[in-house]
C-alpha cells in the first residue's frame with residue numbers, strides 16, 4: 001500500500017514531466033532569428049512587409065486559424081520558397097513551431 005507521501009511524490013513527478021513536454025518558445029525564437037529573418041519578420045507585433053514581401057510575418061502566420069503546432073511541423077518538414085539550404089532537425093522544427101504558435105493572441 002502506498003503511503004500518502006509516496007502518492008504525493010508520484011503526482012508531483014508526473015505533473016513536472018507533463019510541464020517539461022511543453023516546448024519552450026525561447027530556443028525557437030533564437031533559431032528564427034538565425035534562419036528566418038532574411039525573409040520573414042519574426043518578432044511579436046511585427047506585421048509589416050519583411051525583407052521579402054512574399055514571406056508573411058510570423059505574427060500574421062500565428063493569427064491564422066489554420067496555424068497549429070502540428071500544421072507548422074508538417075510545413076517546416078519540407079523546404080519552402082527558396083529555403084532549401086536550411087536543414088532543420090525534428091527538435092528545431094518543434095522549437096520553431098512552438099515559437100510561432102506562442103505569437104498567437106490566444107493560446108492554441
Ligand code: HEC
Nearest residue numbers: 032035036038039052054055056061080081082083086096
Ligand atoms: C528565402 C526566403 C525565406 C526563408 C529563409 C524562410 N522563408 Fe518562410 N516563407 C517564405 C515565403 C516567400 C513564404 C510564402 C510562400 C510560401 O508559403 O511558400 C513563406 C511562408 C512561410 C510560412 C507560412 C505558411 C503558411 O501557412 O502560410 C511559415 C510558417 C514560414 N514561412 C516559416 C519559416 C521559418 C520557420 C523559416 C526559418 C527556419 C523560414 N520560413 C525561412 C520565404 C522564406
